[in-house]
Amino acid sequence: MRFSWLPAAALLPLAAADWQFKSRTDLAPPRLNITIPAAPDVEKGYLFVAPFAGYADTAGEQHGPRQAAPYIYRDDGELVWSGYGYYSIWATNFQKARWKGKDVLFCFEGDHNPGYGHGHGHTTILDQHYETIRELRAGNHKLTDKHEFHVINEETALIQVYQPVPADLTPWGASPEQQWIVDAIIQELDIETGELLFEWSSLEHVSPDEAILPINPGQAGSGYNSSDAWDYFHINSVDKGSDGNYLISARDACSVHKINGTTGEIIWRLGGVKSDFELGDNVKFCFQHHARYVPSEDSKEVISLYDNASHGTEDGRGHEVHTHPFSQGKIIEVDTITWKATIVQAFQPPDGLLSKSQGSTQLLPNGNVIVNWGSEGALTEYRADGTPIFHTYMDSGYLGLGVENYRGFRYNWTGLPNEAPAIVSLENDQGTTVYVSWNGDTETRTWRFFNIVDDYGSRQFLGEVERKGFETSLLIKDHGIGLVTAEAIGASGRVLTSTAAVKAKAEALPPSSLSGPSSNAPTYTPYDGNGEQVPMGQKDVRRVVGMST
Ligand SMILES: *[C@@H]1O[C@H](CO)[C@@H](O)[C@H](O)[C@H]1NC(C)=O
Ligand SMILES: *[C@@H]1O[C@H](CO)[C@@H](O)[C@H](O)[C@H]1NC(C)=O
Ligand SMILES: *[C@@H]1O[C@H](CO)[C@@H](O)[C@H](O)[C@H]1NC(C)=O
Numbered sequence: 001m002r003f004s005w006l007p008a009a010a011l012l013p014l015a016a017a018d019w020q021f022k023s024r025t026d027l028a029p030p031r032l033n034i035t036i037p038a039a040p041d042v043e044k045g046y047l048f049v050a051p052f053a054g055y056a057d058t059a060g061e062q063h064g065p066r067q068a069a070p071y072i073y074r075d076d077g078e079l080v081w082s083g084y085g086y087y088s089i090w091a092t093n094f095q096k097a098r099w100k101g102k103d104v105l106f107c108f109e110g111d112h113n114p115g116y117g118h119g120h121g122h123t124t125i126l127d128q129h130y131e132t133i134r135e136l137r138a139g140n141h142k143l144t145d146k147h148e149f150h151v152i153n154e155e156t157a158l159i160q161v162y163q164p165v166p167a168d169l170t171p172w173g174a175s176p177e178q179q180w181i182v183d184a185i186i187q188e189l190d191i192e193t194g195e196l197l198f199e200w201s202s203l204e205h206v207s208p209d210e211a212i213l214p215i216n217p218g219q220a221g222s223g224y225n226s227s228d229a230w231d232y233f234h235i236n237s238v239d240k241g242s243d244g245n246y247l248i249s250a251r252d253a254c255s256v257h258k259i260n261g262t263t264g265e266i267i268w269r270l271g272g273v274k275s276d277f278e279l280g281d282n283v284k285f286c287f288q289h290h291a292r293y294v295p296s297e298d299s300k301e302v303i304s305l306y307d308n309a310s311h312g313t314e315d316g317r318g319h320e321v322h323t324h325p326f327s328q329g330k331i332i333e334v335d336t337i338t339w340k341a342t343i344v345q346a347f348q349p350p351d352g353l354l355s356k357s358q359g360s361t362q363l364l365p366n367g368n369v370i371v372n373w374g375s376e377g378a379l380t381e382y383r384a385d386g387t388p389i390f391h392t393y394m395d396s397g398y399l400g401l402g403v404e405n406y407r408g409f410r411y412n413w414t415g416l417p418n419e420a421p422a423i424v425s426l427e428n429d430q431g432t433t434v435y436v437s438w439n440g441d442t443e444t445r446t447w448r449f450f451n452i453v454d455d456y457g458s459r460q461f462l463g464e465v466e467r468k469g470f471e472t473s474l475l476i477k478d479h480g481i482g483l484v485t486a487e488a489i490g491a492s493g494r495v496l497t498s499t500a501a502v503k504a505k506a507e508a509l510p511p512s513s514l515s516g517p518s519s520n521a522p523t524y525t526p527y528d529g530n531g532e533q534v535p536m537g538q539k540d541v542r543r544v545v546g547m548s549t
């Protein structure tokens with residue numbers, strides 16, 4: 001009998017993140033809210049995001065995502081990997097990279113100060129088995145900030161640091177008590193050894209005259225103490241060109257600076273109060289993020305960036321400054337002969353999104369572009385001509401409110417998890433359903449199910465099911481089938497792993513499917529990844545095998 005050991009009321013309240021995976025009841029990943037389903041010509045690869053809550057939980061109210069973490073998803077919203085517990089504390093800027101010829105994952109882990117948009121921590125690198133192979137800290141006894149980690153030539157990493165330092169700020173309208181300013185620092189590190197190869201300090205090269213946000217009224221810190229230092233420049237991305245020079249995005253100067261990689265001198269400024277370029281139509285940007293070189297054939301330099309055109313704090317305090325009605329991803333060409341900057345393409349948000357912080361623009365190999373709308377918790381893929389062909393929000397229902405995602409990307413990835421696959425066998429009125437999943441696995445094509453029939457481990461084949469998503473299940477129209485186990489089969493027919501052997505348990509159904517007084521709970525049926533709600537228990541049951549014992 002169901003629930004004989006548990007009062008039904010103990011299952012309430014029902015959180016919307018529940019009932020996603022029978023084999024992994026510990027996982028409550030965000031359910032992507034896909035509002036433009038992927039067109040056939042979206043680029044190949046998976047989505048890499050790390051959504052987090054824009055609101056703090058209170059005793060009376062919980063916000064989404066329930067498990068803020070790095071995630072890998074498919075375009076149809078199916079989970080590939082939950083990084084919850086792999087990366088801990090507060091994790092952001094989750095990406096794939098190549099390091100010494102191998103595919104790796106990296107992510108910032110550390111403390112997050114949403115009021116100032118700063119993070120303090122380190123970068124953790126995982127291999128294809130999701131094992132930690134490196135933790136990289138800033139050089140020169142400094143703390144890595146969350147904004148940037150960019151691997152160059154599979155060998156070095158570009159990072160940045162917000163270093164509070166005392167200074168006389170009275171020339172910029174400060175009182176004598178307002179003494180603290182942020183020195184925005186970039187570093188290039190050898191990933192293997194941690195050796196500091198290059199360091200550049202904004203205060204040595206850029207005067208606070210270039211600041212867009214004044215020390216008063218304090219939108220970028222008002223300088224009263226080291227935790228409230230005036231963030232006059234705020235570097236949020238660093239790239240390095242094939243010429244050995246650096247490209248930095250200084251959000252609070254609304255400019256992109258090119259820095260001499262030998263001397264640290266400023267070669268040119270694009271945008272801001274001292275732009276060296278005449279800005280063509282729609283080039284003008286402000287509070288931008290993620291400036292990257294785009295490979296270009298001719299002598300002109302091409303840059304992609306995310307122009308959020310708005311400023312506000314990540315925790316929603318402080319008033320916002322808007323410079324444009326909506327945010328845009330932009331590709332800009334700069335000509336150092338004519339000193340003109342022209343727009344190549346701008347990518348405009350489907351729902352008129354205006355993000356007040358964060359964001360990224362990724363150019364994909366097939367010419368498509370991914371724009372991630374930062375504080376608005378949304379990501380769009382565009383064709384090169386600017387047509388949106390995929391759009392998703394980072395969580396659904398009430399858990400989708402206020403969810404943010406700093407950067408978002410698409411990459412190919414082969415995941416070969418070291419963690420064991422999960423299996424559970426559940427009995428209900430229909431029979432016995434066996435559910436399997438293997439967090440992070442990208443290689444399994446088919447799951448093969450077996451019954452252990454004697455004490456020597458002899459197996460009887462129960463059936464096989466094509467793997468369609470995170471979890472795969474097989475329904476057996478019978479009860480009391482004893483121990484079951486499953487094998488993951490790869491594309492070549494090779495057995496990739498085997499699960500443990502488990503006994504069937506009585507299935508606890510969602511409160512909404514129960515009759516009687518306990519069914520007053522909000523109804524919820526699982527998301528099948530294609531935007532349709534499917535009844536519980538039918539998900540991914542591809543073949544039904546009858547069996548008698
Ligand atoms: C730092 O200064 C800010 C702004 O005046 C203030 O709100 C905060 O309490 C101060 N923090 C400390 C640790 O004194
Ligand atoms: C960078 O500085 C070096 C050393 O002074 C100089 O030779 C080089 O031309 C500079 N590069 C640019 C692009 O200005
Ligand atoms: C998905 O997002 C759209 C646009 O914000 C919203 O109208 C809709 O309610 C959301 N759906 C879910 C299931 O959260």
Ligand SMILES: *[C@@H]1O[C@H](CO)[C@@H](O)[C@H](O)[C@H]1NC(C)=O
Nearest residue numbers: 043044045365366410411412
């Ligand atoms: C993924 O691999 C395919 C096949 O090699 C390639 O066409 C595609 O551009 C790759 N996608 C990304 C995001 O690099």
Ligand SMILES: CC(=O)N[C@H]1CO[C@H](CO)[C@@H](O)[C@@H]1O
Nearest residue numbers: 284285286307309323324328
């Ligand atoms: C102040 C500033 O740079 N504002 C610009 C923000 O971006 C839009 C276009 O995205 C420009 O038109 C604004 O001038």
